[in-house]
Amino acid sequence: MMNVLVIGSGGREHALAWKLAASPRVERVFIAPGNGGTSLVGENVPIPATDIPALARFAREQKIGLTVVGPDDCLAAGLADFFLDDGLPVFGVSRAAAQLEASKSFAKDFMRRHNIPTANARVFEDCANALAWSQAASYPLVVKADGLALGKGVVIAQTPEEAGTAIRRCMEERAFGEAGARILLEEHLTGRECSIHAIVDGSGYLAFPDARDHKRALEGDQGPNTGGMGTNSPSGFVDEALWERIRAEILDRFVTGLRAEGLVFRGLLFPGLMLTTDGPKVLEFNCRFGDPETQSLMRRLDSDLLELLEAATQDRVATQTPKWSADAACCVILASKGYPGPCQTGFAISGLERASASPTAQIFHAGTKTAHGETVTAGGRVLGVTATGASLEEARARAYAAAGQIRFDGKQFRSDIGAS
Ligand code: AMP
Ligand code: GLY
Numbered sequence: 259m260m261n262v263l264v265i266g267s268g269g270r271e272h273a274l275a276w277k278l279a280a281s282p283r284v285e286r287v288f289i290a291p292g293n294g295g296t297s298l299v300g301e302n303v304p305i306p307a308t309d310i311p312a313l314a315r316f317a318r319e320q321k322i323g324l325t326v327v328g329p330d331d332c333l334a335a336g337l338a339d340f341f342l343d344d345g346l347p348v349f350g351v352s353r354a355a356a357q358l359e360a361s362k363s364f365a366k367d368f369m370r371r372h373n374i375p376t377a378n379a380r381v382f383e384d385c386a387n388a389l390a391w392s393q394a395a396s397y398p399l400v401v402k403a404d405g406l407a408l409g410k411g412v413v414i415a416q417t418p419e420e421a422g423t424a425i426r427r428c429m430e431e432r433a434f435g436e437a438g439a440r441i442l443l444e445e446h447l448t449g450r451e452c453s454i455h456a457i458v459d460g461s462g463y464l465a466f467p468d469a470r471d472h473k474r475a476l477e478g479d480q481g482p483n484t485g486g487m488g489t490n491s492p493s494g495f496v497d498e499a500l501w502e503r504i505r506a507e508i509l510d511r512f513v514t515g516l517r518a519e520g521l522v523f524r525g526l527l528f529p530g531l532m533l534t535t536d537g538p539k540v541l542e543f544n545c546r547f548g549d550p551e552t553q554s555l556m557r558r559l560d561s562d563l564l565e566l567l568e569a570a571t572q573d574r575v576a577t578q579t580p581k582w583s584a585d586a587a588c589c590v591i592l593a594s595k596g597y598p599g600p601c602q603t604g605f606a607i608s609g610l611e612r613a614s615a616s617p618t619a620q621i622f623h624a625g626t627k628t629a630h631g632e633t634v635t636a637g638g639r640v641l642g643v644t645a646t647g648a649s650l651e652e653a654r655a656r657a658y659a660a661a662g663q664i665r666f667d668g669k670q671f672r673s674d675i676g677a678s
Contacts (some may be wrong), residue, residue: 261286263432264328281562290302304626305319308331310337322347327349333356333359356523356545358545359542359545381442399443399445400412404440405435411434453489459524459571462575463527465504466555467492470494483597485638507537528545528546535606550622565578585653588647590658593669612663616656
Protein backbone atom coordinates (compact mmCIF):
# COMPACT_ATOMS: atom_id res chain seq x y z
CA MET A 259 0.00 0.00 0.00
CA MET A 260 1.16 3.49 -0.78
CA ASN A 261 0.50 7.10 0.15
CA VAL A 262 0.27 9.55 -2.74
CA LEU A 263 0.45 13.34 -2.96
CA VAL A 264 -1.27 15.36 -5.70
CA ILE A 265 -0.02 18.92 -6.17
CA GLY A 266 -2.43 21.63 -7.32
CA SER A 267 -5.90 22.95 -6.56
CA GLY A 268 -8.00 22.69 -9.72
CA GLY A 269 -10.57 20.36 -11.23
CA ARG A 270 -7.76 18.42 -12.90
CA GLU A 271 -6.25 17.65 -9.50
CA HIS A 272 -9.62 16.64 -8.05
CA ALA A 273 -10.09 14.20 -10.97
CA LEU A 274 -6.56 12.76 -10.52
CA ALA A 275 -7.00 12.44 -6.74
CA TRP A 276 -10.42 10.80 -7.23
CA LYS A 277 -8.95 8.22 -9.60
CA LEU A 278 -5.91 7.57 -7.40
CA ALA A 279 -8.16 7.13 -4.35
CA ALA A 280 -9.90 4.29 -6.25
CA SER A 281 -6.62 2.40 -6.67
CA PRO A 282 -6.48 -0.82 -4.63
CA ARG A 283 -2.84 0.01 -3.89
CA VAL A 284 -3.39 3.50 -2.49
CA GLU A 285 -3.74 3.99 1.25
CA ARG A 286 -3.88 7.76 1.78
CA VAL A 287 -4.27 10.55 -0.79
CA PHE A 288 -3.01 14.01 0.11
CA ILE A 289 -3.69 17.08 -2.02
CA ALA A 290 -1.63 20.27 -1.66
CA PRO A 291 -3.30 22.68 -1.40
CA GLY A 292 -6.48 21.11 -2.88
CA ASN A 293 -9.98 22.62 -2.91
CA GLY A 294 -13.44 22.13 -1.39
CA GLY A 295 -13.92 18.88 -3.34
CA THR A 296 -10.55 17.21 -2.95
CA SER A 297 -11.18 16.89 0.79
CA LEU A 298 -13.97 14.43 -0.12
CA VAL A 299 -11.49 11.99 -1.69
CA GLY A 300 -8.39 12.68 0.39
CA GLU A 301 -6.74 15.01 2.86
CA ASN A 302 -5.98 18.62 1.95
CA VAL A 303 -2.57 19.90 3.01
CA PRO A 304 -2.18 23.69 3.35
CA ILE A 305 1.10 24.00 1.42
CA PRO A 306 1.05 26.16 -1.72
CA ALA A 307 1.99 24.39 -4.97
CA THR A 308 4.89 26.83 -5.35
CA ASP A 309 6.60 26.01 -2.04
CA ILE A 310 8.79 23.20 -3.38
CA PRO A 311 11.00 22.63 -0.28
CA ALA A 312 7.94 22.44 2.01
CA LEU A 313 6.25 19.97 -0.35
CA ALA A 314 9.36 17.78 -0.43
CA ARG A 315 9.59 17.87 3.37
CA PHE A 316 5.96 16.79 3.61
CA ALA A 317 6.52 13.98 1.08
CA ARG A 318 9.44 12.67 3.13
CA GLU A 319 7.57 12.89 6.44
CA GLN A 320 4.45 11.12 5.13
CA LYS A 321 6.46 8.49 3.22
CA ILE A 322 4.79 9.46 -0.04
CA GLY A 323 5.35 6.70 -2.61
CA LEU A 324 4.42 8.90 -5.57
CA THR A 325 3.87 12.64 -5.98
CA VAL A 326 1.76 13.66 -8.99
CA VAL A 327 2.18 17.23 -10.22
CA GLY A 328 -0.73 19.13 -11.83
CA PRO A 329 0.31 22.71 -12.75
CA ASP A 330 2.85 23.71 -15.40
CA ASP A 331 4.54 26.47 -13.41
CA CYS A 332 5.79 24.15 -10.63
CA LEU A 333 7.33 21.87 -13.26
CA ALA A 334 8.97 24.80 -15.05
CA ALA A 335 10.30 25.90 -11.64
CA GLY A 336 12.04 22.53 -11.22
CA LEU A 337 9.77 20.70 -8.76
CA ALA A 338 10.47 17.27 -10.28
CA ASP A 339 14.25 17.85 -10.29
CA PHE A 340 14.15 18.89 -6.61
CA PHE A 341 12.13 15.79 -5.64
CA LEU A 342 14.35 13.39 -7.60
CA ASP A 343 17.50 14.89 -6.08
CA ASP A 344 15.93 14.12 -2.70
CA GLY A 345 15.15 10.54 -3.76
CA LEU A 346 11.39 11.20 -3.83
CA PRO A 347 9.43 9.46 -6.64
CA VAL A 348 7.51 11.99 -8.74
CA PHE A 349 5.30 11.99 -11.85
CA GLY A 350 6.07 15.18 -13.75
CA VAL A 351 8.71 16.38 -16.20
CA SER A 352 12.05 17.95 -15.33
CA ARG A 353 12.63 21.65 -15.64
CA ALA A 354 14.58 21.07 -18.88
CA ALA A 355 11.72 19.09 -20.47
CA ALA A 356 9.13 21.59 -19.21
CA GLN A 357 10.77 24.14 -21.54
CA LEU A 358 8.76 22.49 -24.32
CA GLU A 359 5.73 24.17 -22.75
CA ALA A 360 7.35 27.14 -21.02
CA SER A 361 9.08 28.42 -24.18
CA LYS A 362 7.16 28.32 -27.44
CA SER A 363 10.33 29.13 -29.42
CA PHE A 364 12.15 26.19 -27.79
CA ALA A 365 9.22 23.93 -28.75
CA LYS A 366 9.11 25.35 -32.29
CA ASP A 367 12.84 24.67 -32.81
CA PHE A 368 12.44 21.14 -31.46
CA MET A 369 9.53 20.49 -33.86
CA ARG A 370 11.51 21.87 -36.80
CA ARG A 371 14.51 19.70 -36.01
CA HIS A 372 12.36 16.56 -35.83
CA ASN A 373 9.96 17.26 -38.66
CA ILE A 374 6.87 17.46 -36.43
CA PRO A 375 4.13 19.31 -38.34
CA THR A 376 3.36 22.76 -36.89
CA ALA A 377 2.54 26.30 -38.05
CA ASN A 378 5.40 28.30 -39.59
CA ALA A 379 6.64 30.96 -37.23
CA ARG A 380 9.33 33.58 -36.76
CA VAL A 381 10.82 34.48 -33.40
CA PHE A 382 11.52 38.10 -32.40
CA GLU A 383 13.38 39.61 -29.47
CA ASP A 384 13.27 43.15 -30.79
CA CYS A 385 9.97 45.04 -30.87
CA ALA A 386 10.85 47.26 -33.84
CA ASN A 387 11.83 44.24 -35.94
CA ALA A 388 8.61 42.43 -35.03
CA LEU A 389 6.51 45.49 -35.90
CA ALA A 390 8.31 45.94 -39.23
CA TRP A 391 7.92 42.27 -40.19
CA SER A 392 4.24 42.22 -39.18
CA GLN A 393 3.44 45.02 -41.63
CA ALA A 394 4.15 42.82 -44.64
CA ALA A 395 2.86 39.50 -43.22
CA SER A 396 -0.28 37.73 -44.40
CA TYR A 397 -3.37 37.92 -42.20
CA PRO A 398 -4.78 36.66 -39.90
CA LEU A 399 -1.45 36.56 -38.06
CA VAL A 400 -1.00 34.86 -34.69
CA VAL A 401 0.99 36.80 -32.08
CA LYS A 402 2.27 34.63 -29.20
CA ALA A 403 4.22 35.44 -26.07
CA ASP A 404 7.10 32.96 -25.81
CA GLY A 405 6.60 32.10 -22.13
CA LEU A 406 3.82 30.97 -19.78
CA ALA A 407 1.00 33.53 -19.78
CA LEU A 408 -1.92 31.65 -18.18
CA GLY A 409 -3.43 30.94 -21.61
CA LYS A 410 -3.70 34.66 -22.35
CA GLY A 411 -0.56 35.15 -24.41
CA VAL A 412 -2.08 34.36 -27.84
CA VAL A 413 -3.76 36.94 -30.07
CA ILE A 414 -5.18 36.22 -33.51
CA ALA A 415 -4.67 39.55 -35.28
CA GLN A 416 -6.86 40.29 -38.29
CA THR A 417 -4.97 43.43 -39.37
CA PRO A 418 -1.45 44.91 -39.02
CA GLU A 419 -2.94 47.40 -36.52
CA GLU A 420 -4.22 44.59 -34.28
CA ALA A 421 -0.89 42.80 -34.58
CA GLY A 422 0.94 46.02 -33.67
CA THR A 423 -1.18 46.45 -30.53
CA ALA A 424 -0.56 42.83 -29.47
CA ILE A 425 3.19 43.06 -30.15
CA ARG A 426 3.53 46.27 -28.12
CA ARG A 427 1.43 44.86 -25.28
CA CYS A 428 3.82 41.90 -25.04
CA MET A 429 7.17 43.50 -25.73
CA GLU A 430 6.88 47.13 -24.60
CA GLU A 431 4.19 47.08 -21.93
CA ARG A 432 5.25 43.61 -20.72
CA ALA A 433 1.63 42.65 -20.03
CA PHE A 434 2.86 39.09 -19.37
CA GLY A 435 6.14 40.10 -17.72
CA GLU A 436 9.25 38.32 -18.95
CA ALA A 437 7.05 35.77 -20.78
CA GLY A 438 6.58 38.43 -23.46
CA ALA A 439 10.20 39.54 -23.86
CA ARG A 440 10.37 37.20 -26.84
CA ILE A 441 7.44 36.61 -29.19
CA LEU A 442 6.45 34.41 -32.11
CA LEU A 443 4.62 35.66 -35.18
CA GLU A 444 2.90 32.58 -36.50
CA GLU A 445 0.97 31.43 -39.51
CA HIS A 446 -2.77 31.12 -38.85
CA LEU A 447 -4.11 27.55 -39.15
CA THR A 448 -7.72 26.57 -39.64
CA GLY A 449 -9.56 23.37 -38.76
CA ARG A 450 -10.93 21.54 -35.73
CA GLU A 451 -8.91 21.55 -32.50
CA CYS A 452 -8.25 18.43 -30.54
CA SER A 453 -6.34 17.55 -27.33
CA ILE A 454 -4.01 14.55 -27.24
CA HIS A 455 -2.58 13.15 -24.01
CA ALA A 456 0.27 10.66 -23.79
CA ILE A 457 2.41 9.49 -20.90
CA VAL A 458 6.00 9.59 -22.12
CA ASP A 459 9.13 8.01 -20.61
CA GLY A 460 12.39 6.41 -21.74
CA SER A 461 10.54 3.34 -23.07
CA GLY A 462 8.26 5.31 -25.43
CA TYR A 463 4.71 6.49 -24.87
CA LEU A 464 1.18 5.48 -23.95
CA ALA A 465 -1.52 7.52 -25.73
CA PHE A 466 -4.84 8.26 -24.05
CA PRO A 467 -8.08 8.62 -26.05
CA ASP A 468 -8.51 11.98 -27.80
CA ALA A 469 -10.53 14.80 -26.25
CA ARG A 470 -12.00 18.13 -27.24
CA ASP A 471 -11.81 21.30 -25.19
CA HIS A 472 -14.08 24.33 -25.69
CA LYS A 473 -11.77 27.25 -25.00
CA ARG A 474 -13.92 30.28 -25.71
CA ALA A 475 -16.13 31.72 -22.98
CA LEU A 476 -19.37 31.84 -24.98
CA GLU A 477 -21.54 29.54 -27.11
CA GLY A 478 -20.55 29.05 -30.72
CA ASP A 479 -16.88 29.66 -29.85
CA GLN A 480 -17.41 33.36 -29.28
CA GLY A 481 -15.94 35.58 -26.59
CA PRO A 482 -12.51 35.57 -24.98
CA ASN A 483 -10.25 32.55 -24.56
CA THR A 484 -10.49 30.80 -21.19
CA GLY A 485 -8.71 27.93 -19.47
CA GLY A 486 -11.45 25.71 -20.95
CA MET A 487 -15.25 25.75 -20.54
CA GLY A 488 -15.85 22.05 -21.04
CA THR A 489 -14.60 18.90 -22.69
CA ASN A 490 -15.70 15.67 -24.23
CA SER A 491 -13.90 12.44 -25.00
CA PRO A 492 -13.74 11.11 -27.63
CA SER A 493 -13.46 14.37 -29.53
CA GLY A 494 -15.54 13.02 -32.40
CA PHE A 495 -12.96 14.36 -34.88
CA VAL A 496 -10.36 11.58 -34.96
CA ASP A 497 -10.92 8.31 -36.79
CA GLU A 498 -8.44 5.40 -36.83
CA ALA A 499 -6.64 6.70 -39.94
CA LEU A 500 -6.10 10.09 -38.34
CA TRP A 501 -4.91 8.45 -35.13
CA GLU A 502 -2.30 6.61 -37.22
CA ARG A 503 -1.02 9.96 -38.51
CA ILE A 504 -1.00 11.50 -35.03
CA ARG A 505 1.08 8.57 -33.79
CA ALA A 506 3.45 8.47 -36.77
CA GLU A 507 3.93 12.19 -37.42
CA ILE A 508 3.72 13.61 -33.91
CA LEU A 509 4.16 11.12 -31.04
CA ASP A 510 6.72 8.79 -32.69
CA ARG A 511 8.77 11.73 -33.94
CA PHE A 512 8.56 13.39 -30.54
CA VAL A 513 10.03 10.34 -28.81
CA THR A 514 12.69 9.87 -31.52
CA GLY A 515 13.60 13.55 -31.12
CA LEU A 516 13.99 13.20 -27.36
CA ARG A 517 16.35 10.26 -27.83
CA ALA A 518 18.39 12.03 -30.52
CA GLU A 519 18.91 15.00 -28.21
CA GLY A 520 19.37 13.04 -24.99
CA LEU A 521 16.44 14.94 -23.47
CA VAL A 522 14.84 13.00 -20.61
CA PHE A 523 11.04 13.37 -20.55
CA ARG A 524 9.14 11.43 -17.90
CA GLY A 525 5.65 12.76 -17.52
CA LEU A 526 2.66 13.85 -19.51
CA LEU A 527 2.78 15.24 -23.03
CA PHE A 528 -0.39 17.05 -24.09
CA PRO A 529 -0.11 18.43 -27.60
CA GLY A 530 -2.90 20.79 -28.67
CA LEU A 531 -3.56 19.98 -32.33
CA MET A 532 -5.20 21.72 -35.24
CA LEU A 533 -6.68 19.16 -37.63
CA THR A 534 -6.01 20.91 -40.94
CA THR A 535 -6.71 19.75 -44.48
CA ASP A 536 -2.94 19.04 -44.68
CA GLY A 537 -3.15 16.79 -41.63
CA PRO A 538 -2.69 17.25 -37.88
CA LYS A 539 -0.43 20.13 -36.81
CA VAL A 540 0.81 21.01 -33.33
CA LEU A 541 -0.44 24.36 -31.94
CA GLU A 542 1.43 23.94 -28.69
CA PHE A 543 2.97 21.37 -26.40
CA ASN A 544 1.83 21.18 -22.80
CA CYS A 545 3.89 19.05 -20.42
CA ARG A 546 1.12 18.27 -17.93
CA PHE A 547 -2.47 17.04 -17.85
CA GLY A 548 -5.09 19.31 -19.45
CA ASP A 549 -7.74 21.01 -17.36
CA PRO A 550 -10.65 20.21 -17.99
CA GLU A 551 -9.59 17.38 -20.38
CA THR A 552 -8.45 15.27 -17.41
CA GLN A 553 -11.93 15.38 -15.88
CA SER A 554 -13.41 13.67 -18.97
CA LEU A 555 -10.45 11.33 -19.49
CA MET A 556 -10.44 10.00 -15.92
CA ARG A 557 -14.11 9.07 -16.33
CA ARG A 558 -13.12 6.77 -19.20
CA LEU A 559 -10.10 5.11 -17.61
CA ASP A 560 -11.11 1.65 -16.34
CA SER A 561 -7.61 0.70 -15.14
CA ASP A 562 -5.52 1.77 -12.17
CA LEU A 563 -4.05 5.24 -12.76
CA LEU A 564 -1.35 4.60 -10.14
CA GLU A 565 0.05 1.71 -12.22
CA LEU A 566 0.40 3.94 -15.30
CA LEU A 567 2.01 6.88 -13.50
CA GLU A 568 4.34 4.65 -11.56
CA ALA A 569 5.37 2.82 -14.74
CA ALA A 570 6.46 6.16 -16.19
CA THR A 571 8.83 6.79 -13.29
CA GLN A 572 10.49 3.45 -14.12
CA ASP A 573 10.60 3.71 -17.93
CA ARG A 574 7.98 0.99 -18.43
CA VAL A 575 5.07 2.94 -19.83
CA ALA A 576 5.21 1.60 -23.38
CA THR A 577 4.35 -1.90 -22.12
CA GLN A 578 1.20 -0.79 -20.25
CA THR A 579 -2.17 -1.79 -21.71
CA PRO A 580 -4.84 0.05 -19.72
CA LYS A 581 -8.54 -0.45 -20.40
CA TRP A 582 -10.55 2.53 -21.59
CA SER A 583 -14.33 2.58 -21.46
CA ALA A 584 -16.13 2.59 -24.79
CA ASP A 585 -18.53 5.08 -23.20
CA ALA A 586 -18.20 8.77 -23.99
CA ALA A 587 -17.59 11.37 -21.29
CA CYS A 588 -18.55 15.02 -21.11
CA CYS A 589 -17.49 17.74 -18.64
CA VAL A 590 -19.41 21.01 -18.34
CA ILE A 591 -17.67 23.82 -16.46
CA LEU A 592 -19.78 25.98 -14.17
CA ALA A 593 -17.96 29.30 -13.81
CA SER A 594 -18.41 32.47 -11.79
CA LYS A 595 -19.89 35.56 -13.39
CA GLY A 596 -17.13 37.58 -15.03
CA TYR A 597 -14.84 34.62 -15.83
CA PRO A 598 -12.26 34.76 -17.50
CA GLY A 599 -12.03 38.29 -16.09
CA PRO A 600 -12.18 39.19 -12.40
CA CYS A 601 -15.03 37.49 -10.52
CA GLN A 602 -16.78 37.93 -7.21
CA THR A 603 -16.61 34.79 -5.07
CA GLY A 604 -17.75 33.49 -1.70
CA PHE A 605 -21.28 32.50 -2.80
CA ALA A 606 -22.90 29.39 -1.31
CA ILE A 607 -23.27 26.42 -3.68
CA SER A 608 -26.39 24.27 -3.35
CA GLY A 609 -27.65 21.11 -5.05
CA LEU A 610 -24.30 19.26 -5.09
CA GLU A 611 -25.74 16.12 -3.48
CA ARG A 612 -28.73 15.97 -5.77
CA ALA A 613 -26.51 16.53 -8.80
CA SER A 614 -24.19 13.66 -7.83
CA ALA A 615 -27.02 11.23 -7.07
CA SER A 616 -26.82 9.55 -10.48
CA PRO A 617 -24.05 6.93 -10.71
CA THR A 618 -23.11 8.23 -14.17
CA ALA A 619 -22.47 11.78 -12.88
CA GLN A 620 -19.37 12.91 -11.02
CA ILE A 621 -18.64 16.46 -9.95
CA PHE A 622 -15.07 17.70 -9.79
CA HIS A 623 -14.44 20.88 -7.84
CA ALA A 624 -12.08 23.64 -8.99
CA GLY A 625 -12.65 27.09 -7.44
CA THR A 626 -14.47 26.00 -4.27
CA LYS A 627 -13.70 25.94 -0.59
CA THR A 628 -15.44 24.77 2.52
CA ALA A 629 -16.36 27.48 5.02
CA HIS A 630 -18.38 26.78 8.20
CA GLY A 631 -19.51 23.43 6.81
CA GLU A 632 -20.73 25.02 3.60
CA THR A 633 -19.22 24.80 0.10
CA VAL A 634 -18.71 28.25 -1.41
CA THR A 635 -17.30 29.59 -4.68
CA ALA A 636 -13.63 30.58 -4.57
CA GLY A 637 -12.50 31.09 -8.16
CA GLY A 638 -13.36 31.62 -11.83
CA ARG A 639 -13.95 28.02 -12.83
CA VAL A 640 -15.99 26.59 -9.96
CA LEU A 641 -17.07 23.04 -10.84
CA GLY A 642 -16.62 20.49 -13.62
CA VAL A 643 -19.80 18.47 -13.91
CA THR A 644 -19.03 15.21 -15.70
CA ALA A 645 -21.17 12.34 -16.93
CA THR A 646 -20.68 9.25 -19.04
CA GLY A 647 -23.03 7.62 -21.53
CA ALA A 648 -23.20 5.08 -24.33
CA SER A 649 -23.03 7.96 -26.80
CA LEU A 650 -21.74 11.51 -26.58
CA GLU A 651 -25.35 12.75 -26.78
CA GLU A 652 -26.25 10.67 -23.74
CA ALA A 653 -23.17 11.78 -21.76
CA ARG A 654 -23.87 15.41 -22.60
CA ALA A 655 -27.59 15.21 -21.68
CA ARG A 656 -26.68 13.65 -18.34
CA ALA A 657 -23.96 16.23 -17.62
CA TYR A 658 -26.38 19.10 -18.32
CA ALA A 659 -29.11 17.45 -16.22
CA ALA A 660 -26.71 17.26 -13.27
CA ALA A 661 -25.40 20.80 -13.90
CA GLY A 662 -28.98 22.07 -13.80
CA GLN A 663 -29.35 20.87 -10.19
CA ILE A 664 -26.54 23.09 -8.98
CA ARG A 665 -27.09 26.67 -7.93
CA PHE A 666 -24.88 29.58 -6.95
CA ASP A 667 -25.02 33.33 -7.55
CA GLY A 668 -23.56 34.29 -10.92
CA LYS A 669 -23.37 30.70 -12.25
CA GLN A 670 -22.46 30.76 -15.95
CA PHE A 671 -21.77 27.97 -18.41
CA ARG A 672 -21.85 27.17 -22.11
CA SER A 673 -24.86 25.20 -23.26
CA ASP A 674 -23.05 23.71 -26.30
CA ILE A 675 -20.30 21.58 -24.76
CA GLY A 676 -20.04 18.35 -26.73
CA ALA A 677 -22.40 19.57 -29.43
CA SER A 678 -21.13 19.64 -33.00
P1 AMP B 1 -2.06 28.12 -27.33
O1 AMP B 1 -1.93 28.82 -26.01
O2 AMP B 1 -0.83 28.09 -28.17
O3 AMP B 1 -2.78 26.79 -27.22
O4 AMP B 1 -3.12 28.95 -28.14
C1 AMP B 1 -4.41 29.19 -27.62
C2 AMP B 1 -5.42 29.08 -28.72
O5 AMP B 1 -5.09 29.98 -29.78
C3 AMP B 1 -5.45 27.71 -29.39
O6 AMP B 1 -6.25 26.83 -28.70
C4 AMP B 1 -6.01 28.07 -30.75
O7 AMP B 1 -7.40 28.21 -30.68
C5 AMP B 1 -5.41 29.43 -31.03
N1 AMP B 1 -4.19 29.31 -31.84
C6 AMP B 1 -2.92 29.20 -31.41
N2 AMP B 1 -2.06 29.12 -32.43
C7 AMP B 1 -2.81 29.19 -33.56
C8 AMP B 1 -2.50 29.15 -34.97
N3 AMP B 1 -1.25 29.06 -35.42
N4 AMP B 1 -3.53 29.23 -35.83
C9 AMP B 1 -4.80 29.34 -35.39
N5 AMP B 1 -5.15 29.38 -34.10
C10 AMP B 1 -4.17 29.30 -33.18
N1 GLY C 1 -7.60 22.79 -21.40
C1 GLY C 1 -6.42 23.35 -21.91
C2 GLY C 1 -5.27 23.33 -21.02
O1 GLY C 1 -5.25 22.68 -20.00
O2 GLY C 1 -4.28 23.96 -21.36
